[in-house]
Amino acid sequence: EIVLTQSPGTLSLSPGERATLSCRASQSVSSTFLVWYQQRPHQAPRLLLYGTSSRAIGIPDRFSASGSGTDFTLIISRLEPEDFAVYYCQQYGSSTSWTFGQGTRVEMK
């Protein structure tokens, strides 16, 4: 089973700053199958990016992502107040299975 490790656990930043979140896989992951979600406080998760770097419908272009193999990155170019949330990476694996990372919390400094 592929394990996804996200870092840092918590990122303390101010509105307008740039956030860089990491997701590292224990084995190589197809870039097609690497996904990011946002979960705001007391809300359900929301699909953010899929196929490593494609934004889901309605996601603003300040969100971008990249990566390949075992290292993937989510970047929020300029944090807006509504971006303070927890972000999860997720991979889709063989035998119709999914794995989530443990999440990175982006909190307001």
Add this chain to the structure above:
Amino acid sequence: EVQLVQSGAEVKKPGESLKISCKGSGYSFATYWIAWVRQMPGRGLEWMGVIYPSDSDTRYSPSFQGQVTISADKSSSTAYLQWSSLKASDTAIYYCARRGGSAFYATFDYWGLGTLVTVSS
């Protein structure tokens, strides 16, 4: 508009059984996989399993195999997650989510609001 409407919060005692539901609308329910995802208090997301309502093909995470049962009724566009004997450690929010189609098939593109299950004596 795609919607997944989950059943309400539950408070149960250890050893009791429970079945929670997730009703889909706004799309062809039978032809999209539905997943269940657990979120324990203050913790991250854990994929539990998925079901294809058209033929009830079901896949479980090894961590949840034998612990829960996932089912679906395509005639009522509803998926279910059930326990035969709850434990305190089952206390969590349970989300249902739709597996995306075509380019989105690796994702969960729509989510329910979650069902809070509290197990306490």
